[in-house]
Amino acid sequence: MGKRNSSRNKRNALHFVSPGAYDTPPLYRHMFQEDVQLMGHFSRSRRNEKPSLRLEGAEEEVTRATSVCASIAGDRHYRGEENISGAIENVVLHLAYDGKALFEVVDDPENSAFSLSSFNPDYVWNLVFSYLQVAPRASWKYLDRKYTVLAKSAVWRVDMPQELGGARGFRSVLKEMSAWSSLGPEFYQHDLERRQLPKEFVFGDYRKAHQIQLYRATREWGWNGRDWSLDYITEYYQFYRHLTFKWAQAVLREHIAGEFHSLFRRLGISAQIVVEGLSSPGDVLEVREQMRAGALDFAGATKAIR
Amino acid sequence: MRMELEVEGTIHTPVWYQQDLVCKSQAESLSESVKTIIESGSRFFQDWSDRLVRANRVWQSSAVLGRYLEYLNKLEQYHLSFFKSYADSLKATRHLRDLPWPDIKPELWSEAARGFREKLIRAMADHIVLLSLSQKPEGVPDYLGQFIHETGENLFNALLGRRAGEAQALIKPYLAGTLVLFDRMKPSSPKPDVWTEQKLQIAAAPVLDILELSGYGKLFSELYADGQLWAAVSGVWDRFLEKSPGTLPWLAAIITGGTPRFQLPHRGLVRTTWSMRVQQELNRLPQRNSMRGGTSGIFGSDVIHSSPLARYCARYDFHNGRDIFAALYLSKQPGGGELDWGRGASDLPESLRRKEEAYEEGEQNGEEE
Numbered sequence: 001m002g003k004r005n006s007s008r009n010k011r012n013a014l015h016f017v018s019p020g021a022y023d024t025p026p027l028y029r030h031m032f033q034e035d036v037q038l039m040g041h042f043s044r045s046r047r048n049e050k051p052s053l054r055l056e057g058a059e060e061e062v063t064r065a066t067s068v069c070a071s072i073a074g075d076r077h078y079r080g081e082e083n084i085s086g087a088i089e090n091v092v093l094h095l096a097y098d099g100k101a102l103f104e105v106v107d108d109p110e111n112s113a114f115s116l117s118s119f120n121p122d123y124v125w126n127l128v129f130s131y132l133q134v135a136p137r138a139s140w141k142y143l144d145r146k147y148t149v150l151a152k153s154a155v156w157r158v159d160m161p162q163e164l165g166g167a168r169g170f171r172s173v174l175k176e177m178s179a180w181s182s183l184g185p186e187f188y189q190h191d192l193e194r195r196q197l198p199k200e201f202v203f204g205d206y207r208k209a210h211q212i213q214l215y216r217a218t219r220e221w222g223w224n225g226r227d228w229s230l231d232y233i234t235e236y237y238q239f240y241r242h243l244t245f246k247w248a249q250a251v252l253r254e255h256i257a258g259e260f261h262s263l264f265r266r267l268g269i270s271a272q273i274v275v276e277g278l279s280s281p282g283d284v285l286e287v288r289e290q291m292r293a294g295a296l297d298f299a300g301a302t303k304a305i306r
Numbered sequence: 307m308r309m310e311l312e313v314e315g316t317i318h319t320p321v322w323y324q325q326d327l328v329c330k331s332q333a334e335s336l337s338e339s340v341k342t343i344i345e346s347g348s349r350f351f352q353d354w355s356d357r358l359v360r361a362n363r364v365w366q367s368s369a370v371l372g373r374y375l376e377y378l379n380k381l382e383q384y385h386l387s388f389f390k391s392y393a394d395s396l397k398a399t400r401h402l403r404d405l406p407w408p409d410i411k412p413e414l415w416s417e418a419a420r421g422f423r424e425k426l427i428r429a430m431a432d433h434i435v436l437l438s439l440s441q442k443p444e445g446v447p448d449y450l451g452q453f454i455h456e457t458g459e460n461l462f463n464a465l466l467g468r469r470a471g472e473a474q475a476l477i478k479p480y481l482a483g484t485l486v487l488f489d490r491m492k493p494s495s496p497k498p499d500v501w502t503e504q505k506l507q508i509a510a511a512p513v514l515d516i517l518e519l520s521g522y523g524k525l526f527s528e529l530y531a532d533g534q535l536w537a538a539v540s541g542v543w544d545r546f547l548e549k550s551p552g553t554l555p556w557l558a559a560i561i562t563g564g565t566p567r568f569q570l571p572h573r574g575l576v577r578t579t580w581s582m583r584v585q586q587e588l589n590r591l592p593q594r595n596s597m598r599g600g601t602s603g604i605f606g607s608d609v610i611h612s613s614p615l616a617r618y619c620a621r622y623d624f625h626n627g628r629d630i631f632a633a634l635y636l637s638k639q640p641g642g643g644e645l646d647w648g649r650g651a652s653d654l655p656e657s658l659r660r661k662e663e664a665y666e667e668g669e670q671n672g673e674e675e
Contacts, residue, residue, distance in 0.1 A: 151414060157390075212309055212313055215313040216312070219314060235311055235405075236318070237318055294320070297402060297403065298404060
């Protein structure tokens with residue numbers, strides 16, 4: 001059995017809905033978050049294909065690790081691989097919306113197991129040895145406490161990898177994507193609502209500027225805004241961004257696997273996640289470099305990445 | 307790439323890819339431009355000439371055809387090869403095989419230009435008759451002479467290239483044109499002095515051209531075993547001599563007295579060039595070793611061909627078309643047997659007979675290729 005001193009045996013975090021959580025998000029920000037979220041689906045195996053993820057270690061350790069993963073995997077699965085896949089997807093889901101994911105580690109002494117419970121990363125302050133969570137005023141009437149203090153040893157925190165800007169950088173990307181409306185500036189939308197078409201305003205120019213801003217904001221991610229047209233860019237640059245997006249996916253994949261390994265070590269679980277058959281970030285960069293040198297064409301570059 | 311620069315602060319698209327895009331664009335432009343130059347340029351001249359003919363302005367129309375000929379000559383001799391090498395250089399810079407490029411086929415450019423040239427050749431031949439019927443305005447170049455000369459060259463190429471249909475279309479106006487020229491330039495004075503003789507030789511030159519070409523028509527017909535070539539030539543002569551039987555003595559006089567004895571004849575260089583090209587064609591015939599007079603005889607070689615005329619011309623470098631035409635056609639016309647067609651023509655039938663006998667002897671001796 002592993003150590004137990006790094007956890008609690010009951011849930012302490014507050015669970016509430018952030019104000020404005022149900023508001024309709026800006027279109028491109030929402031699409032970007034969806035696409036980042038889909039990055040976590042890499043582990044899903046297709047029919048007749050070997051799963052790309054598995055847990056390695058002694059049988060008992062693998063069972064414990066599977067139990068941890070199953071606690072956040074949504075539906076509990078019979079196969080360990082599906083539990084770890086579900087857990088990774090859950091982590092990526094939180095990262096896609098907040099840039100960081102916070103989970104309370106709960107000890108279940110009766111079953112000699114740990115479980116994870118996610119909580120809202122908003123309204124959480126990072127103190128030296130603990131996290132201070134203060135619920136927003138609107139949710140006080142639904143809660144028994146207005147705030148709580150969580151020991152850092154009882155929290156598993158996963159941030160966006162630094163290569164992709166970290167949590168702060170990601171939230172900055174989301175903020176930039178919310179700054180411009182894809183439908184045009186407000187006065188333009190108001191004119192349209194009044195069924196007037198402003199003659200001086202060139203929507204094509206606005207759209208181009210919007211796309212530049214979108215591409216600039218997601219430069220490190222290589223996101224293409226779900227736009228495969230070549231209106232303003234070369235086909236090469238389009239593939240360059242496509243490969244950059246694949247690189248971001250590989251970085252995220254390795255980062256989350258590494259975070260799980262850290263968690264398992266903290267919990268005294270001697271198991272690790274093994275990823276097979278998928279391109280590493282270095283592999284993707286190598287393919288991108290070969291494409292730049294002209295050694296690989298676009299089809300070859302696409303095939304070379306998994 | 308401005309957007310790429312604004313987004314990234316640098317341009318990731320490599321130079322070779324940019325070159326590919328530029329070259330692709332240039333290739334598209336080249337393909338379209340050359341097509342326009344060949345097709346639109348040619349149609350422009352054709353339509354212009356046709357409109358002038360309909361307005362009875364045949365000399366102006368001839369001027370347009372003259373420029374059209376120059377246009378096509380420059381295009382085929384210089385520009386198409388430049389365009390082709392330019393297209394090849396663009397293709398050589400291509401890196402991306404999956405980038406759709408225009409399907410540039412320089413051989414189709416040449417084919418299209420040849421098609422327009424064929425139409426021009428016929429238009430010039432048709433103009434010979436139109437110009438013959440019209441008085442040349444003062445100061446206008448001699449388009450009639452130019453078109454007769456061009457048509458002669460084109461007729462030779464048609465015969466050499468085994469294009470019987472084209473030869474048939476050209477020889478009729480060509481014959482009419484040469485006779486008109488002869489009629490205009492022949493001496494009017496019956497006084498037999500040196501000036502009269504020179505005038506006759508100048509006037510005879512175009513007639514000698516068509517006699518030469520008609521003889522080559524017979525030779526090529528046998529060389530290629532293509533009866534249509536000879537039918538195209540002889541049919542026009544048959545109809546002409548049927549209508550103008552009195553021309554036969556004139557033709558005999560032109561053959562025997564139309565060339566000066568101790569100097570280069572008029573248009574002799576043109577006919578010599580034809581003769582050399584005929585010889586080049588005959589030199590391609592296969593040969594075999596031969597022996598005459600039994601085992602102690604003389605070793606030599608024979609040209610292998612079913613036609614005695616082709617064998618004879620190939621063996622003895624005999625390629626005087628007008629002698630062939632006089633010996634094998636004109637002398638056999640009604641009244642032609644009594645006329646003097648010159649020594650070359652009179653000796654030819656006997657030479658062919660001897661050649662035939664020697665060839666048969668060689669075949670019996672089992673000669674080798």
